Amino acid sequence: MRHARIILDGRELDISIDVNDRITTTEGEALDVAMNSEKITWLPPVKQPGTIFALGLNYADHATELAFEPPKEPLVFIKHANTLTGHKQVSYRPDNIEFQHYECELVAVIGKTGKNIKREDAMDYVAGYTVCNDFAIRDYLENYYRPNLRVKSRDSLLPMGPWIVDTADVPNANNLRLTTEVNGKITQDGSTKDMIFDVPFLIEHLSKIMTLNPGDMIATGTPHGLADMQPGDTVVCSIESVGSLETKIVSEQKYYGDNY
Amino acid sequence: MTAKILVNSKLVCVALNDKAQLVALEATFNEAPYKKPPTQPVLYYKPHNTWSTEGAVVEWAKDFDGNDVAEMAVGASLGVVIGKETCRVSAAEALNYVGGYTIVADYSLSEQNYYRPDIKGKCLDTSAPVGPEVVATGKVANPDALTVTIRVNGERKSTFDMANMERSVAELISIISRIMTLQAGEIIAVGFAGDRVAVNKGDKVEANIEGVGTLNNTLEGA
Numbered sequence: 128m129r130h131a132r133i134i135l136d137g138r139e140l141d142i143s144i145d146v147n148d149r150i151t152t153t154e155g156e157a158l159d160v161a162m163n164s165e166k167i168t169w170l171p172p173v174k175q176p177g178t179i180f181a182l183g184l185n186y187a188d189h190a191t192e193l194a195f196e197p198p199k200e201p202l203v204f205i206k207h208a209n210t211l212t213g214h215k216q217v218s219y220r221p222d223n224i225e226f227q228h229y230e231c232e233l234v235a236v237i238g239k240t241g242k243n244i245k246r247e248d249a250m251d252y253v254a255g256y257t258v259c260n261d262f263a264i265r266d267y268l269e270n271y272y273r274p275n276l277r278v279k280s281r282d283s284l285l286p287m288g289p290w291i292v293d294t295a296d297v298p299n300a301n302n303l304r305l306t307t308e309v310n311g312k313i314t315q316d317g318s319t320k321d322m323i324f325d326v327p328f329l330i331e332h333l334s335k336i337m338t339l340n341p342g343d344m345i346a347t348g349t350p351h352g353l354a355d356m357q358p359g360d361t362v363v364c365s366i367e368s369v370g371s372l373e374t375k376i377v378s379e380q381k382y383y384g385d386n387y
Numbered sequence: 388m389t390a391k392i393l394v395n396s397k398l399v400c401v402a403l404n405d406k407a408q409l410v411a412l413e414a415t416f417n418e419a420p421y422k423k424p425p426t427q428p429v430l431y432y433k434p435h436n437t438w439s440t441e442g443a444v445v446e447w448a449k450d451f452d453g454n455d456v457a458e459m460a461v462g463a464s465l466g467v468v469i470g471k472e473t474c475r476v477s478a479a480e481a482l483n484y485v486g487g488y489t490i491v492a493d494y495s496l497s498e499q500n501y502y503r504p505d506i507k508g509k510c511l512d513t514s515a516p517v518g519p520e521v522v523a524t525g526k527v528a529n530p531d532a533l534t535v536t537i538r539v540n541g542e543r544k545s546t547f548d549m550a551n552m553e554r555s556v557a558e559l560i561s562i563i564s565r566i567m568t569l570q571a572g573e574i575i576a577v578g579f580a581g582d583r584v585a586v587n588k589g590d591k592v593e594a595n596i597e598g599v600g601t602l603n604n605t606l607e608g609a
Contacts, residue, residue: 178434180506204504205432207397209567242512243453270421271403272504276430282568335451337510338436386474 129370130255131290132213134168135160141174144290169214172257172291173236176208177342179285180333181232181261183274185348186321192351201324201332204274206261206346209282214289217375219382220358221264221281227356229374230261230349231307231364233300233319235326236291237343244334249327252339255291256300258372259346260307260364262286262356283382286364286374287344297368301325304367305350309360317350319366390440393468393489393517395572398438400464400493400579401559402429402501404552408581420502428554428562429501433493433515433576439604441518445494447588447607448511459494459606461586462579463535463594465549466491467556468521473569481560484569487521488530490602491576492594498583517574519600526598530556530577537584538593547580 129144141153150158160166183202184190190197212218220227238254262284267277297303300319307315324332329345356362358378365371380387403409403425409416416424439445448456470486493515496508527533531552537545554562556577563575586592589608595601 178436202503203506205434205506205510207432207567209397209570267427269425269427270423271425271429271501272431273502274504275427276399276432277427277566280430280567333506335449335453336507337434338512340436383475 129290132170171211179206181346182348186350188351210285249330315352397573400576404578405581437515460583464576481557
C-alpha cells in the first residue's frame with residue numbers, strides 16, 4: 128500500500144492507494160479521481176516532518192565524480208521542512224548561479240522512536256520508503272560544515288513523494304534501479320546496490336548519536352550522473368518499486384512572487 | 388518539572404561569529420581543508436531531539452562503544468525568536484520581524500573542526516536548552532550590545548560581548564531569510580564565544596544575559 132497527502136477540491140486528505148491505483152481516504156471514503164488527475168495537488172508525504180537527515184557521497188561512483196575519496200563513515204547533514212515540497216510542484220533556481228543539480232535519493236521514513244538501535248532490528252523502525260530530489264547549488268559550497276545550509280537548506284529544494292510505500296512492498300531496498308530524467312531524457316541511471324552505507328547501517332549509526340523519532344527521514348544519497356537545471360526544465364526522479372517524483376524548475380522571481 | 392519547549396520547528400545556530408575567534412583561526416582557515424576563511428555565516432542546526440528547557444538535566448554523551456565521553460563543552464548565545472513569517476528581508480527591516488529574545492545553550496562534544504557538519508558532536512539528545520522565557524523586544528534596546536556570560540558551579544568561565552560579533556543580529560536575519568523562509572517561533576542562536584567552556588558530569592551551568600534572563604541546567608551526574 129502507498130500513503131500520500133493531497134489536496135482535492137479544497138480538502139486536505141490523507142489517502143491510501145492500492146495496487147489498482149484506487150484511492151481511499153484514511154476515513155474509508157473512496158475517491159473517484161484518477162491518479163494522474165490535474166485536480167490532485169500532491170503534498171510532501173510525511174504529515175509531521177521531523178529531522179531530515181541527508182547523506183553526502185554515499186555512492187562510490189558519485190564520490191569519484193566529485194573528486195572525493197568514498198567516506199569511511201557516513202557524511203550526514205540536516206535539513207528542515209522549509210525545503211520540502213510535493214510531487215508535481217515547483218522548485219526554484221537561484222539567480223546568478225552556474226550549477227544547480229538534482230539528486231535522486233531513496234528516503235527511509237522513520238515510524239517508531241528509538242535509540243541505540245541494532246542494525247538487525249533497524250527495519251522495525253522504518254515506516255516506509257519514498258523518493259526525494261535533494262537539489263544542490265554548487266556555487267554556494269564552502270568548506271565549513273560542508274555541504275553548508277546555503278547549499279542544502281533552501282526553500283522548495285527538497286521535493287519528496289509522491290507517496291510513502293510500505294516497507295513490506297519493497298522486499299529488497301538494496302537493489303532498486305534509480306533513474307533521473309530531465310525533459311524526458313535519462314541523465315542518471317544507478318542502483319541502490321551501490322550505496323556505501325545502507326538504511327540499517329545508517330539507523331544504527333544515527334541512533335547511537337541521538338534518538339530517532341516518527342517523521343524523521345533519512346535521504347540516502349545519490350549515484351553519479353549530475354546535470355545542470357534551468358527554469359522551465361522538468362525533472363523526474365524514479366526509484367523502482369517506490370515511485371516517480373516530478374518537479375518543474377522555475378526562476379527565483381517566479382517562485383517568490385511578491386516576496387522577491 | 389514541565390517547562391515548555393520554546394522552540395517552534397527550527398533552531399539555527401551561527402558558529403564562528405566571534406571576531407576574536409576568526410582572527411585566532413585565520414592561519415588554520417587558509418590551509419586545507421578550508422583553504423580560505425568563510426565568506427558567509429557558518430550555520431548549523433540543533434534538531435528536535437536536542438531541544439530542552441530551563442532547569443532540565445543535560446544528558447552526558449556516550450561514544451560509539453557506549454561508554455561515557457571524556458569531555459563535553461557548552462556555549463551560550465542570545466536566541467532571537469522570530470515573530471512572524473520572515474522571507475528575504477533586508478537588514479534594515481530585519482529587527483521588525485523579531486518576536487522576542489531568549490537564551491540558547493549549546494552542549495556538545497568539544498569542537499574539533501568545522502569542515503563537515505558536526506552531527507556527532509552537536510545533535511546529542513537534550514543538548515539545546517532554551518529559556519528561561521521569551522522576553523519582549525521592547526526590553527532589549529540593542530540586541531548587539533548585550534553580554535553573554537557562562538558560570539559553572541558559580542564560577543564565571545566565559546564572557547562574550549556581542550559587540551564583537553562578526554555579523555550583527557539584523558545582518559544574520561537578513562542573510563538567513565534569503566536561504567530559508569523563517570516562521571514564527573523559530574529561533575536563531577546568533578553568536579557564541581569562540582572558546583567553548585569545558586564541563587564535567589554533575590556541573591551546574593548558568594548562562595546569563597542581562598535583561599533576558601538566566602538559563603540554568605545541570606549535567607547528568609556521575
